[in-house]
Amino acid sequence: MSKKQPLVGIIMGSDSDWPTMKLAADICKKFNVPYEARVISAHRTPIDMTEYANEAHKRGLRVIIAGAGGAAHLPGMVASLTPLPVVGVPIESKALKGLDSLLSIVQMPAGVPVASVAIGGSKNAGLLAVEIIAQNDQKLQAKILKYKNEMAKDSRAKNKNLKHKTTTKKKTKKKVSKKVRRKTTSR
Structure with missing residues (x-):
């Protein structure tokens, strides 16, 4: 986690997702973009998830990267609660190799956009977050x-x-x- 005020929130449903999500953190580090990383589950800690999503923009975050496997509700639920852009990272699952996660993330209803990257594509999620932040930073x-x-x-x-x-x-x-x-x- 960065010591400066984080601009990117990297969240995941379980600590077992960290090996995948770490690549997003590595990209943030490479570009000196402060970030925070947290385990926040849409299913196990829905109140924490709601608080995080509601408060993220007030705390100065500019983008949220949300990784989830299986039903992958975390990115969509966070997107429904925050005014910030949310980038979903489908985490590979045993049953369907992450296809279930990908479809859960990309098939969002109108009005609740979630950008998605490839299955396990947190490096690209990190790059997209950095590019979003760079819009006002030459x-x-x-x-x-x-x-x-x-x-x-x-x-x-x-x-x-x-x-x-x-x-x-x-x-x-x-x-x-x-x-x-x-x-x-x-x-």
């Missing part, structure tokens, strides 16, 4: 652009490396095929 926008440029640079380097590998293999195959042709024509 320095943070510059950090995001730098991050995206670094990803592009890495991708281009991987492409160049792959081209080199495939070009080398093609040259090797051509040399072999010439040798084979010489042997077969000399017979």
Whole structure:
């Protein structure tokens, strides 16, 4: 948890969700965006969930990232109670590999929006939260652009490396095929 006033709330239904949700926290740390992380269950502690959602904006939070598995009611219930944007992270479940969680999060009724990322996609949830906060922060926008440029640079380097590998293999195959042709024509 950050020591500054948190801007992002990272909540989850159980501490077993932390390995997935930690990636959102890591992104917040990378961009120096203060966050808080809490276990708040829509089913086990509904009063705590209601209080959290009702008070989050009053405490200075700007975005809530809510991870949940199975029935995955946490993101939708929080979204119904807060004026803040809520990003839902479907947590992979044993029964349906997280598809149940994904569908619970994306199938919200009109008037209760929840943004959703991929199953287990809390890294993207963290990035989305940072981008939302960066709308009024040019320095943070510059950090995001730098991050995206670094990803592009890495991708281009991987492409160049792959081209080199495939070009080398093609040259090797051509040399072999010439040798084979010489042997077969000399017979």
